[in-house]
Amino acid sequence: MSDEMDDFPELDALMRAEKKHDWMSEPRFKRMFDEIEDGLQGVLGKGRYEWVDRRVFDQVFDRSTLLAVHKLMQKGKIETIDYPIARGKEAHVFHATTNHGPVAVKIFHTTNAVFKGLAKYIDGDPRFSGLSRRHRELVNIWVRKELRNLKRMRKHGLRVPEPIDSLKNVLVMEYIGDDRGASPRLKDITIDKPYEVFEDLLEFVAINWQTCELVHADFSEYNILWLDGEPWIIDVGQSVTRQHPSSEEFLIRDVTRLVDWINRQGHSVDLAESLARVLDDPVPSLPSLSGGD
Ligand SMILES: Nc1ncnc2c1ncn2[C@@H]1O[C@H](COP(=O)(O)OP(=O)(O)O)[C@@H](O)[C@H]1O
Ligand SMILES: [Mg+2]
Structure with missing residues (x-):
């Protein structure tokens, strides 16, 4: 304590x-x-x-x-x-x-x-x-x-x-x-290959769920910063562990927001399929970054 x-x-x-x-x-x-x-x-x-x-x-x-x-x-x-x-x-x-x-x-x-x-x-x-x-x-x-x-x-x-x-x-x-300032939010910019970014973000959600055993719980283009061609996820204070009684509800909401985002970019991605990928697709194990424990 x-x-x-x-x-x-x-x-x-x-x-x-x-x-x-x-x-x-x-x-x-x-x-x-x-x-x-x-x-x-x-x-x-x-x-x-x-x-x-x-x-x-x-x-x-x-x-x-x-x-x-x-x-x-x-x-x-x-x-x-x-x-x-x-x-x-x-x-x-x-x-x-x-x-x-x-x-x-x-x-x-x-x-x-x-x-x-x-x-x-x-x-x-x-x-x-x-x-x-x-x-x-x-x-x-x-x-x-x-x-x-x-x-x-x-x-x-x-x-x-x-x-x-x-x-x-x-x-x-x-x-x-x-030097020019903080990175823009995904919300504020147009990106060239949104589908690749969608795949990257879906993998984030999947690794977060399967490996970290966490749900972001406020996953949206407001909480993703864009730096050097890559998305950075921020604002994880509300993220909860999988044991949390509402974790699945939060997960569905996160994936729904992500699918809504990519579909607004002119794609037609299926929610159920994306959710299944998050839950069941094998995820890569990535090397730790500094500051992790
Ligand atoms: N590590 C960071 N580096 C640069 N800008 C940041 C960072 N963290 C947050 N920001 C900026 O501050 C804003 C608010 O931060 P966020 O963590 O989303 O807090 P809030 O709870 O207010 O939404 C973000 O949209 C982003 O523009
Ligand atoms: Mg925020």
Whole structure:
């Protein structure tokens, strides 16, 4: 259990005790904030909070998040957080920099009603039973779940970002993109040979099911990035193991979305046949990628 419980208990007490915004002047947070301010220049902007108003900054970088970012900076996992790549309802994703190059930092919002609907992906997964359902902890578990799912997929050679570290609601992973920016989503581009990509993606779903014993559970052209002619699957926080009572339902939904996508590209692929391939076709065993375990 201890690897699941890397919380800061004193922090929760502080959060309850303090009035909103007063915390930044509290000496230990002031010191911490001074220390990480340089690393946050990019998102603070020249005129501070330029990219977004103060309210949204506070929503993303609440004190618990700043503490987590600070710790990841001390560990050398993040040097600077540069600019937002994507701003979603559940998470912001940032381009960040380390000694070794760029990384993506996904910061989950801890004050979001969306998470109330997420319990169904965690209840029933034996790896996460017995933990508190408190909201903040749920978010933290979600992040560790995304990290572990990435590791498991990388172990079996699947093209997902290499997980680097996570702490609380902050996930650090390989950046999918180049100097010009983050890679586009499959949704945003037209590709030359969609059927080949369909085959590749169906194989992903099959290996994920048969070998990793996981279902992505939000497989769609929104969660596939396109880099150097290859699809990269992202956003695996909601992925569940095959033991999950709804795993087959999620699998069918994933395959349905994939088949709908290829059929919108002018093909006429059969759903039942695709599903049968995922379940029964022998899958190749791919060499592990770095970061898998
Ligand atoms: N590793 C990454 N490298 C580059 N861009 C990323 C990465 N992960 C996510 N993104 C970008 O951030 C967006 C949101 O990330 P995602 O994991 O799908 O979170 P959400 O739960 O908000 O959908 C993606 O659509 C993609 O544009
Ligand atoms: Mg997504």
